[in-house]
Amino acid sequence: MVDEDRGLALQGVGLRYGLYGPAVLDDVSFSVPAGGFRWLLGASGAGKTSLLRLLTLAVRPTSGALRVLGAAIESTRRADLPPLRRRIGVVFQDFRLLPHLSAFDNVALPLRLAGRPEGQVRADASEILRWVGLTRRTDVHPAELSGGEQQRVAIARAVIGRPALLLADEPTGNLDDAQAERLMQLLRELNRLGTTVIVATHNESLVRRHPAAALVLEEGRLVDASDEAQAGEAQAVGHE
């Protein structure tokens, strides 16, 4: 299961927005093997979302070397990035659903962009919507969904393509405990099947219930990359 080449590797990665903007990430180095699971911890403004944006290929690093799913991003041609992005599932903190599409069409979008047959799209989208408990809300648009329902749609969209890398930014923020637990089971199951998972969260109890290695950011720098045994301590550091 462990495959360093197909996982994530950052070496001295820095990121700043604009030519003279402040560095939001500075000299970040870590690696996650394919099939690994990491909590991403840190206070608000520590750089978690920026790191996730880097890993979703929404921005390129301004310094250092970034390898995602085996591809060296700094040397990858722009035209080669879309196929890579299709192998990455993302749950955004603000959901980022398309308001003019129904819940079903939002969830089906990654498969449609990948050119899957419509029959398969319908079957897979129906199945994943059933799994997240939105069977009777498939034709509803995001504006008519509650925050929790929108989050479940966003989760369904992120996992429908069985991504090789799944990144989640506060995925349980709008879910009750039962739904959050159910989501964690899904993430664990995907991870068990080989998906590399990184979850940014402030939810301490969630981290305690699901101990795993953690990446702790502080003011844009990686201050700790603990193993699973240290996970509880790591999240405590992140909230100092």
Added chain:
Amino acid sequence: MSDRDIAPVSLRPRNADDLGLRRALSDRLLPLLVAAMAFLAVLALAGAVGAQGLAAHWRGDASAMLTVQVPQPEAPGEAGAAGYGRAAAVQRLLAGEPGVISARLLTQAEVAGLLSPWLGQDTKALALALPGVLEVHAAGATVASALSARLQTVAPGTLVEANGVWFDRLAALAGSLQACAALALALVTFVATAVVAVATRAGLAARRDAIDIVHGLGATDGMIAGRFSARLTLLTFAGAAAGVVGAVPMLLAIASLTAPFGAPTGPGIALAARLPPALWAALPTLPLAAGCIGWLTAQVTVRAWLAVLP
């Protein structure tokens, strides 16, 4: 739960409106502007085709026509005139010239009629003797100077005026009209392109978040540009088609105004037949050209906009 619990979902084509462009690129203002452009393009095209037709018509009428003036037409001709009067001798000589189809001597009444705007109706009251005027049709280009030299032998002082000079001026006028029409078409094309580019950029701004999302989900530039260009091709084609259809009554009205200068025609099809076939053939190409402009402009604009994304 089973699949039967899933709420029914309408069948949805793969190329459906993922980016919400039906709302961002509405079917109102842009088609209206393109229709106006197409309307102007039809008028410009009609001008170009009309000028071309006039040029051809003038070429046929004027290029092979000569006007010959013979002073003192009734006086006896020179030695080579074989006893004929000067005008008759000139006519006789012209009839023997290779390439001359006809040489008609205008009557004194016709000449007086031609001169009446300058000399008045009663030319006989004037002391001036009117010249004899011959209207000569030639099969091809005739060198007026060479002909004039031969005519001097039977009627010295005879003037030969080649209407080719007029034709050159008319040809220049027709060419100018065609150039103006081509310039108008180029301007219409430029404005239509600019309108589509502005609409595309407005659509990009309105759907920036949606584009960002689908881009992050792995949509290629070609996919996103394709969605825009499909929508804009449809809008520009429909707008141009409406503009062309709207311009047809105007063309028929122009055709009816030209009726006094041509053969009598009735309404409807007979009136339509008065318009040049080249114009009728060109009209359907305008919506196609507009669609091409829409597609190409959208592709270029969207791809340039997307190029700044990682």
